[in-house]
Amino acid sequence: MDRLDREILALLQEDGRITFTQLAEKVRLSLSSCQRRVRDLEASGVIRGYRAVVDGASVGFGFEVVAFATLSRPDVLEEFDAAIAEVPEIVEAQRLFGEPDYLIRIVAADRDAYQRLYDKVLSRLPGVRGLNSTIVMKQVVAPRALPVVRHSFG
Template sequence: MDGIDRAILRHLQEDGRMTATALAQEVGLTLAPCHRRLRELETSGVIRGYRADVDPAKINLGFEALVFVTLKDRQNMKAFEIEVTKSAQIVDAQRLFGDPDFLLRVVVADLPAYQHFYDEVLIALPGVEKLTSTIVMKNLKSGGRLPI
């Protein structure tokens, strides 16, 4: 990966809908080499995909909670991870080093919807010993870009 590839990635992080023509112009390439580099970045998995940045509050998903999860033991870890990836309300999930074991970001409509999700889904996840929730008051920064 060279400076031009990094410039391509910086521009696409800012505007994933940028046309290849505009991108080529921004990074100082002609169209064909820019297309080739884009395909290589996509094929190699450097670019994982393109998506829209949706405002959750505008689609009635304005309640967000961070949930720290401690598992009883490691025997259920794989099953837990599989179930977490199936839940649409869990929009981010990280396995942590140390205690707790996982951090989940949950997005739902409101507090009653979160209570229902907590009671029906989170508690039932395989191997859960302890759940600790923190309600997000305000998002200061989201969808951060990688420092390329």
């Protein structure tokens, strides 16, 4: 991956709807070279997809929770992974080293909706020994683009 690929990635992360013509102009490539590079980045899995960034509160998901899950035993990892992947309100999850085993980001309409989700779904996930939740008070840094263009801070 060279400097041009990184510039292309930075621009696509900033505006996923940019046209190939605009993208090619910004990175100073021919249209066909730019299209080929983007297709290569897609084919190699560097670019995994495109999506709109939606404001959760505007669509009825103004309540956010970060939960930490601890599993009862290691042989349930795959089953737990599959189960959380099926819960639409879980918008992000990472398996961690040590305890807790998972960090899970969950959205809901409000506290009551989260309580129902917790009681009926989350507390019944396979192998859960403990689930500790904390309410997000304020999003200080929203999910953002990866810093693919190298910056010099020194």
